[in-house]
Amino acid sequence: MTKFYSIFLIVIFTITACQKVPITGRKQMNLLPEKDLINMSTKEYSKFLSTHDFEVGTNDAEMVKRVGKKISDAVSVYMNDNGYASRIAGFSWEFNLVRDDAVNAWCMPGGKVCVYTGILPITLNENGLAVVLGHEIAHAIARHGNERMSQGLIFKLGGIALNVAVSNKSQETQNLFNEAYGIGAQTGLMLPFSRKNELESDKLGLVFMQLAGYDASKATDFWTRMSKNGSSQHEFLSTHPSDEKRINQINDFLNSDTFNKHLK
Numbered sequence: 001m002t003k004f005y006s007i008f009l010i011v012i013f014t015i016t017a018c019q020k021v022p023i024t025g026r027k028q029m030n031l032l033p034e035k036d037l038i039n040m041s042t043k044e045y046s047k048f049l050s051t052h053d054f055e056v057g058t059n060d061a062e063m064v065k066r067v068g069k070k071i072s073d074a075v076s077v078y079m080n081d082n083g084y085a086s087r088i089a090g091f092s093w094e095f096n097l098v099r100d101d102a103v104n105a106w107c108m109p110g111g112k113v114c115v116y117t118g119i120l121p122i123t124l125n126e127n128g129l130a131v132v133l134g135h136e137i138a139h140a141i142a143r144h145g146n147e148r149m150s151q152g153l154i155f156k157l158g159g160i161a162l163n164v165a166v167s168n169k170s171q172e173t174q175n176l177f178n179e180a181y182g183i184g185a186q187t188g189l190m191l192p193f194s195r196k197n198e199l200e201s202d203k204l205g206l207v208f209m210q211l212a213g214y215d216a217s218k219a220t221d222f223w224t225r226m227s228k229n230g231s232s233q234h235e236f237l238s239t240h241p242s243d244e245k246r247i248n249q250i251n252d253f254l255n256s257d258t259f260n261k262h263l264k
Helices: 003-016 034-050 059-081 117-123 126-141 144-156 159-168 171-181 195-211 216-228 243-254 257-261
Strands: 018-020 027-029 094-098 105-108 112-116
Touching: 027 144, 034 105, 034 112, 034 144, 034 171, 059 094, 059 126, 059 195, 105 126, 112 117, 112 126, 117 126, 117 216, 126 144, 126 195, 126 216, 144 195, 195 216, 195 243, 195 257, 216 243, 243 257
Parallel strands: 094 112
Antiparallel strands: 018 027, 105 112
């Protein structure tokens, strides 16, 4: 295949895979079928739970499930009512609390969520936990994982390999999934998203938690506590925006017409 044809294929894939993120309207590139990522996530999530200690039936575990259900229910209603039903097609929400001192939480494609016990002293209450869960759920709704993998497909593979990876679910696709989500890495299951993705998830998460009946105006209280807890060392914030920038942007968004428009 000629270099020109390889570039042509990449351009075609990029154009046809361009989508808009709900709420922010940002254009993004998702080359991989989301159902394939959901299938991969379901398998990896099961493996993770089988090798980690997680709480069942405790007050904290029930709180995680309760807050998670309220937000995921609100997200489902919002997606269905606003023409984004395809964004949650194949989702099967699951929320678990992992016994781990790391200050961390994550949500995989398809709605598989883990919260680490190490973050609970900072969330303090259900509203603080809603900030975290809204933010992590937003990553899955915004398909940031697909976006990250799509970038990897283009930069790490050529035109032919790109076509094979997308259409044939090849080993290259699995390898990129492992890289994108840190499978097997010592740093944990989920690798950090870009600052752009993090700020976008903040915005979506604020809308989601407010729709679920929580108080998004208190979100900055959680991030302030994170900053006082040495947040720069936490996996949860390893490439997140600076505390001051994050808090300023959250306040700006909460006072924006965009935030209020999506609550109606």
